[in-house]
């Protein structure tokens with residue numbers, strides 16, 4: 001959290017010949033945030049199984065408690081939430097600290113925008129540098145008032161509208177966080193609130209809102225966009241049981257590690273494979289990975305599968321810009337697969353990576369450079385020139401308080417010729433507590449450096 005002194009944790013990953021075994025990915029971060037938030041604004045008690053107990057999700061739970069909802073852990077991954085009904089939050093008596101979590105900060109801003117009291121929100125150093133204007137702008141149109149630091153940065157104060165106004169809003173960036181913030185604000189707004197998304201982004205909010213009994217419809221627009229219309233002021237029904245699938249963004253690290261180490265055979269059980277999230281797996285297959293979805297099923301309204309990956313020779317490909325929303329968090333680890341592949345991988349239309357926990361285009365490029373991998377970087381693209389299985393490694397990578405940079409380069413260290421160190425792996429706990437132990441169980445060598 002932002003007030004605690006920060007102790008960096010240096011880790012080193014050393015080369016291994018192969019990985020083998022079966023593991024389960026931790027709970028999906030996006031779905032975990034939403035399960036707590038919707039539980040907190042529903043009437044009655046919602047139980048959750050498989051919740052991700054990473055720092056990001058715990059920040060959401062802490063904020064919801066300050067807003068008057070009861071959120072308690074009753075066992076590992078098992079939570080009980082007693083909600084306050086739509087519009088039923090009370091004024092928080094302290095600052096809401098969203099830690100490292102953009103999803104927590106953006107989605108909660110949507111809820112606060114229609115509660116007629118003032119809240120103060122902050123986050124860690126990474127979060128305080130990330131753009132909030134993308135939610136401030138539409139939520140202000142609905143009647144909320146914000147006072148933020150220059151450029152729309154946290155800390156900020158938000159005073160929610162007494163009576164919010166429904167809007168129709170076309171997303172200027174492909175962002176599920178912005179879409180969700182508006183839909184959540186639309187819940188406590190009379191009439192119909194409409195979000196138009198030119199490119200499909202993850203649809204967990206829509207799926208879960210429907211599960212809680214909200215009236216929501218998705219209308220295709222003539223230009224290929226989707227309009228998502230939410231009818232305001234429903235009574236959301238608690239009382240349900242939410243099963244959170246494993247996180248495809250976390251599973252990606254073990255999947256790529258297995259894919260680039262010939263002879264590996266790894267199965268990751270229980271992974272969410274919602275098509276709005278599964279772009280990396282499609283891309284790995286196009287690169288020649290031996291990757292199959294087994295036991296495909298529906299769990300809690302979301303498609304789930306066990307993912308089996310066997311090591312193979314990968315080849316570079318072009319990853320089209322329109323695939324970016326479905327794999328936006330996976331580019332750091334895709335860059336690792338690309339570095340191991342033969343030929344060049346061109347990642348296009350990836351400017352949003354600059355607005356993540358760190359400027360991920362810059363962080364990835366610096367990590368590639370530190371480990372002898374040739375690449376070209378632009379405002380909106382990254383081209384990685386593969387080494388055909390001969391990543392030099394030997395570098396020290398700066399993680400910039402970014403969990404996915406830390407995990408991606410630790411994976412690279414397993415498949416390089418020389419060990420790779422990351423300067424601070426502590427942010428891994430935001431999304432993947434137990435990452436090192438899980439990878440070690442597959443045969444990885446990752447240790448304090």
Ligand code: S3P
Pocket residue numbers: 029030031103174175176177178180201202328329352
């Ligand atoms: C998320 C959406 C994505 C993603 C983030 C989680 C969500 O952000 O990068 O990790 O849960 O809605 P954007 O919506 O800003 O692209």
